[in-house]
Amino acid sequence: MKRAIVPLAVASGLAVIAAAQILPKAALHAAEMQMKPPVNVEDVKWGPAPPTIPPGAQLAVVAGDPSKEGLFTMRLKMPANYKVPAHHHPTDEFVTVISGDFRVGLGDKLDMDKGQSLKAGAFAEMPTGMNHYAWTTEETVVQIAGPGPFAITYANPADDPSKQAAK
Numbered sequence: 001m002k003r004a005i006v007p008l009a010v011a012s013g014l015a016v017i018a019a020a021q022i023l024p025k026a027a028l029h030a031a032e033m034q035m036k037p038p039v040n041v042e043d044v045k046w047g048p049a050p051p052t053i054p055p056g057a058q059l060a061v062v063a064g065d066p067s068k069e070g071l072f073t074m075r076l077k078m079p080a081n082y083k084v085p086a087h088h089h090p091t092d093e094f095v096t097v098i099s100g101d102f103r104v105g106l107g108d109k110l111d112m113d114k115g116q117s118l119k120a121g122a123f124a125e126m127p128t129g130m131n132h133y134a135w136t137t138e139e140t141v142v143q144i145a146g147p148g149p150f151a152i153t154y155a156n157p158a159d160d161p162s163k164q165a166a167k
Contacts, residue, residue: 036063046077051162052152056082062143066150073145078136085110085159086133091147093126100140106132108155131155 039062049057057078064072075098086108095102097118104124105115110133117137118124126132144150154160 044075049076052160054082054084054161064148066148068148070148072148072150073143075141075143077141080136080138082136083110084134086131086155087152088129088131089126090128090151092128094145095124096143097122098141098143101137102140102142103135103137104132106130110135
């Protein structure tokens, strides 16, 4: 009886090893089928920022869809002396500075005497609901990532540029 079990155990072990070698390749192939092509900086497609963001900035969605549930990554290009009044988001926001000088502060009102200068490579995380503001001193590009849908609520509703455009 023991002799019949040994070959079965060996055969089962070999089947597991064979499956372990095949499955990662199949999973990798499936992942490759879903992978979006990488994006070089010269391939980023810039367009106007939505009306909820102060005029003058350009926006490029690099991955995902910020208007829907799920992860997204977008870039915001802002001219020198650009200001984003105090606001918050309904989801966490992760910001990486790509180029320029991005100034950020916490609070209910933009205060250029406070805040911190972030240069290329810097990172900031803004938790859900935390009021923050930003400004630039030179042309600046930041990458914003997080869970969608992305939305912005200004601490002072009068600062919302989409409301000003409607007047």
